[in-house]
Amino acid sequence: MNFEYYTPTKVVFGKGTESRTGELVREQGGHRVLVHYGGGSAVRSGLLDRICESLKKEGLPYVTLGGVVPNPRLSKVREGIRICRSEGIDFLLAVGGGSVIDSAKAIGYGVANDGDVWDFYDRKRQAAGCLPVGAVLTIAAAGSEMSNSSVITNEDGWIKRGYNSDYCRCRFAVMNPELTCTLPDYQTQSGCVDIMMHTMERYFFKSGGMELTDGIGEALIRTVMRNARILKENPADYNARAEVMWAGSLSHNGLTGCGTDGGDWASHQIEHELGGMFDVAHGAGLAAVWGSWARYVYSENPTRFATFARRVFGLESGDEETTALAGIMEMEAFYRSVGMPTNLAELGIAPTEEQILEMAEKCCFYGRRTVGVLKALNQEDVAAIYRMAM
């Protein structure tokens, strides 16, 4: 199929690269910087100080705004917009993971456009620009450092919504794998699941496909699985950190979807409701629902699932259906082997029937949309998948 591939982000990868942050902001035309960060890991590790030093060295004035939480909140975005306007900020520097980068992107939309920033996430209108954003990545997971996406949670109704546009793509991404060594194991593994899922969502398409795109995706998934296991044993393994970090960016910058119809994405939509309602870690939430989604839809295209099983897990025997189901089981076995959940109970939540129906309604925009392309899922389907995942 025809495709567009647009990756304008300059990647600066490797040990010590965060010392170049000031120089990169200046290169991208920034004059007054908002340094945006999370709940404190960047402070405790000394990273924030090093970043601020690098800005000072370039003579760049800056204001700091921390406190971004996982599943980043709209209220923090609004606070950031107010600060940027009053301080005359012209560059947003996100120091953290997907949550911080997404919050910075949302602030960027809010400053560059009039009106309520939530309108974009609520599908009411399109943004006409975004303040430039740069990232210093501290967790390999969401891929926001190279994606066109930003996902924000509105506390009013606990609605988690993504908004995509090329305006928000990071101007640069500083990626030092060493910075990820302080991650708790659960976050490392949750990140690995998310990275794999960004390729798996694109792998299970309805139409199109290219041999090269398949090969890149399959290699990426195998690489992340191998290195996730290494990190389970040795969290300080630099090479494994580097493999996973680069995979995280390539998995969500469009590369693994070239020549396809864009992929399925139902698992992500189903998980976003869990994140909005129960505040779970995104990757862990994906692991908890993927197997149920896969069993619910695989019969739409058993050959594709069997191909996945053969090329990713080396499964040989059996007909298409048997191999497809064996592949789903293998993936769940991998999740369990790295301490990830394969159902909602293992994720630590027990939604009531009422909550399942509410999540299914929100996921399908109260009947206004279906999710997924392999099988277009309506509210009843989504509710059935939540029940299967219990």
Ligand code: NZQ
């Ligand atoms: O807040 P701090 O103290 O930094 O702690 C964070 C947070 O608790 C911690 N952490 C990050 N780097 C660390 C560290 N702890 C120790 N050492 C470090 N080096 O990790 C926790 C999780 O951080 P978060 O930024 O939430 O992780 P992630 O990158 O997984 O981002 C998740 C968010 O991104 C969205 C998800 O829905 C979720 O809201 N996504 C964004 C996407 C995009 N923009 O393209 C695509 C994804 O599919 C995803 O939906």
Ligand code: ZN
């Ligand atoms: Zn994701």
